[in-house]
Amino acid sequence: VLLGAGNVATHLFRAFSETEKVEVVQVYNRSKTTLKPFETLVETTTSIEDLVEAEVYLIAVKDDAVEEIVDQVKNKNALIVHTSGSVPLFSSAKRNGVFYPLQTFSKNAEVNFKEIPICLETSAEEDFVILKNLAESISEKVFSISSEQRKKLHLAAVFACNFTNHLYTIAETICQENQVPFEVLSALIKVTAQKATLYSPKEVQTGPALRNDQKTIQQHLEQITDADETKIYKLLTQSIIDYHGKKL
Amino acid sequence: VLLGAGNVATHLFRAFSETEKVEVVQVYNRSKTTLKPFETLVETTTSIEDLVEAEVYLIAVKDDAVEEIVDQVKNKNALIVHTSGSVPLFSSAKRNGVFYPLQTFSKNAEVNFKEIPICLETSAEEDFVILKNLAESISEKVFSISSEQRKKLHLAAVFACNFTNHLYTIAETICQENQVPFEVLSALIKVTAQKATLYSPKEVQTGPALRNDQKTIQQHLEQITDADETKIYKLLTQSIIDYHGKKL
Numbered sequence: 001v002l003l004g005a006g007n008v009a010t011h012l013f014r015a016f017s018e019t020e021k022v023e024v025v026q027v028y029n030r031s032k033t034t035l036k037p038f039e040t041l042v043e044t045t046t047s048i049e050d051l052v053e054a055e056v057y058l059i060a061v062k063d064d065a066v067e068e069i070v071d072q073v074k075n076k077n078a079l080i081v082h083t084s085g086s087v088p089l090f091s092s093a094k095r096n097g098v099f100y101p102l103q104t105f106s107k108n109a110e111v112n113f114k115e116i117p118i119c120l121e122t123s124a125e126e127d128f129v130i131l132k133n134l135a136e137s138i139s140e141k142v143f144s145i146s147s148e149q150r151k152k153l154h155l156a157a158v159f160a161c162n163f164t165n166h167l168y169t170i171a172e173t174i175c176q177e178n179q180v181p182f183e184v185l186s187a188l189i190k191v192t193a194q195k196a197t198l199y200s201p202k203e204v205q206t207g208p209a210l211r212n213d214q215k216t217i218q219q220h221l222e223q224i225t226d227a228d229e230t231k232i233y234k235l236l237t238q239s240i241i242d243y244h245g246k247k248l
Numbered sequence: 249v250l251l252g253a254g255n256v257a258t259h260l261f262r263a264f265s266e267t268e269k270v271e272v273v274q275v276y277n278r279s280k281t282t283l284k285p286f287e288t289l290v291e292t293t294t295s296i297e298d299l300v301e302a303e304v305y306l307i308a309v310k311d312d313a314v315e316e317i318v319d320q321v322k323n324k325n326a327l328i329v330h331t332s333g334s335v336p337l338f339s340s341a342k343r344n345g346v347f348y349p350l351q352t353f354s355k356n357a358e359v360n361f362k363e364i365p366i367c368l369e370t371s372a373e374e375d376f377v378i379l380k381n382l383a384e385s386i387s388e389k390v391f392s393i394s395s396e397q398r399k400k401l402h403l404a405a406v407f408a409c410n411f412t413n414h415l416y417t418i419a420e421t422i423c424q425e426n427q428v429p430f431e432v433l434s435a436l437i438k439v440t441a442q443k444a445t446l447y448s449p450k451e452v453q454t455g456p457a458l459r460n461d462q463k464t465i466q467q468h469l470e471q472i473t474d475a476d477e478t479k480i481y482k483l484l485t486q487s488i489i490d491y492h493g494k495k496l
Contacts, residue, residue, distance in 0.1 A: 086464070102432060102433070102435070102436055103435055103436060103439065104436070104439065104440075104443075104454065115435050116435055117431070117432045117433075117434070117435055119432065141431070141432075141435070143428075143429065143432055145428060145432070148426070149426050149427065149428050151467075151471065152422055152423070152425075152426040152428060152471065153423070153426075153428055153432060153433070154468075155422055155468050155471055155472070156418075156419040156420075156422040156423050156428070156433060157419070157433060157436060158455055158456065158457075158468060158481075159415045159416075159418045159419040159422070159477075159480075159481075160415060160416050160418075160419035160433050160436065160437050160440075161433075161436050161437065161440040161454075161455070162453070162454060162455030162456075162457060162458070162488070163415050163480075163481075163484045163488075164412045164415050164416070164437075164440060164441075165440055165443075165444055165449050165452065165453050165454070166449075166453065166457075166484055166487060166488050166491070167407045167408060167411050167412050167415070168407075168408050168412070168441075168444040168449035169449040169450045169453065169491065170404075170407045170408075171404040171405070171407040171408035171449075172404075172448060172449055172450065174400055174403055174404040174407070175400070175401070175404050177400075178396070178397050178400040178401075179397065180391075180393060180397050180400060180401055180404070181391065182445075182448070183365070183389070183445075184350060184365045184367065184389075184391055184393070184401060185350070185365075185401070185404060185405060185408050185409075185445075186365070186445040187350065187351055187363055187364055187365055187389070188350055188351060188352070188405060188408065188409050189408050189409065189412075189441050189444065189445055190438075190441050190442065190445060191351065191352065192408075192409040192412060192413055192441070193412075193416075193437050193438050193440070193441035194438065195352075195413075196413055196416040196437065197430075197431075197433075197434040197437055197438060200420060200430070201413050201414075201416035201417040201419075201420055202417045202420065204413065205410070205413050205414065205417065206352065206409075206410060206413070207406055207409070207410030208406065208410075209406075209410060209414075210410070216334075219399075220402075220403050220406060223399065223400065223403055224403070228483075228486075228487045228490060228491075229407075231483055231487075232407075232411075232483060232484065232487060233406075233407075233411075235476075235479055235480060235483055236411045236414055236480065238476075239414060239476045239479075239480060240410070240411075240414050242476060243414070243417065243476075
């Protein structure tokens with residue numbers, strides 16, 4: 001039984017529909033409107049009382065709504081699992097787990113679930129096998145990640161994605177201020193991401209900071225007019241020098 | 249005539265070989281060994297004096313060797329062009345230009361030149377057409393970029409690629425310290441880069457800083473043990489808050 005009808009739930013439903021190993025027997029959602037696209041495909045309900053029996057109840061709702069739903073289904077004799085990266089394992093349910101697909105989902109964008117990492121955790125070891133089978137039926141990248149590790153992963157993702165995207169924003173601003181289409185940087189941005197994930201990012205670091213090329217660094221600093229950008233340039237340059245200097 | 253036999257020259261030669269619009273009539277390189285792979289494909293020489301006549305002399309050598317080569321060919325009655333992003337336009341040659349493919353090239357990696365942006369500049373407007381034809385014969389992304397713009401582009405690339413890669417390195421370090429495979433973040437990193445280039449990075453910013461979610465930000469800061477990482481987390485978080493706060 002899938003609980004939720006938002007982005008994550010929709011993409012999960014589609015992925016499970018494509019495998020014969022898993023059957024979604026029911027989709028629950030509070031609002032009937034959101035359930036509409038599911039109605040011709042599967043039994044749906046807006047009432048927790050009408051939930052049918054199932055081996056796993058997969059809760060794919062907003063982070064702050066997870067606990068409330070868990071509370072309502074915790075007495076089921078089944079595995080109660082949520083899909084949220086930032087919510088801990090709930091011990092209130094007898095058998096519980098986390099099934100966290102680490103990806104940002106957009107409503108209509110096609111998703112190749114095979115490549116999406118799914119991070120699993122269960123309180124009981126015997127339940128892990130169930131989640132592992134469930135995850136491996138839709139993804140080739142399944143990992144066992146504890147709540148503690150998931151916290152660190154979230155922190156790492158802030159650096160690798162949120163902060164990275166802000167640096168793209170700064171680059172775009174610099175381009176716009178100089179009538180350079182940001183598109184000129186697209187290929188380089190994508191190759192940088194590909195290389196870092198194919199190899200190890202520390203092995204493929206390039207640029208003036210790595211070479212401790214003070215002449216270029218000074219020229220760059222003279223070109224920056226924004227105070228925040230100056231601070232970021234200085235700090236990241238120094239951090240690269242420190243990190244790779246230590247390594248040598 | 250192509251001058252140079254390194255990564256950029258090799259990839260350019262391959263790309264030009266695949267189009268009928270351009271003929272590389274000769275490849276020059278100081279060292280005979282490096283010319284070896286070209287010998288069966290085109291006339292080669294190790295001597296500047298033996299250069300044949302051509303419409304364009306394309307200098308694809310290391311940044312600090314460009315000027316020396318330009319000096320040796322500057323009196324040719326032809327367009328003298330270099331491929332370096334960080335070297336200015338040389339007015340020593342009568343007709344001169346820049347043909348700068350904005351990408352990092354690895355020796356053996358296959359390159360789809362069609363998607364590589366080529367930044368062009370010439371002193372004389374009538375020479376621009378020649379370079380444009382040359383560039384469009386191998387790439388679909390051809391831009392007119394002045395020396396001043398190229399400087400800014402280089403600065404923007406430091407933010408979008410060098411600094412970004414350092415953030416990947418920090419994320420990898422956090423993963424390794426917590427026995428989480430960095431691979432878990434691969435899909436997210438690649439999608440972040442794709443989204444930023446497909447849309448505008450400022451439109452797709454996500455994360456606790458964007459929401460000014462101080463609770464999560466504090467939790468993250470408590471988890472960081474490294475002084476540099478703490479500074480970077482604080483500065484980039486504040487910069488995102490400042491940037492997107494102003495926008496609202």
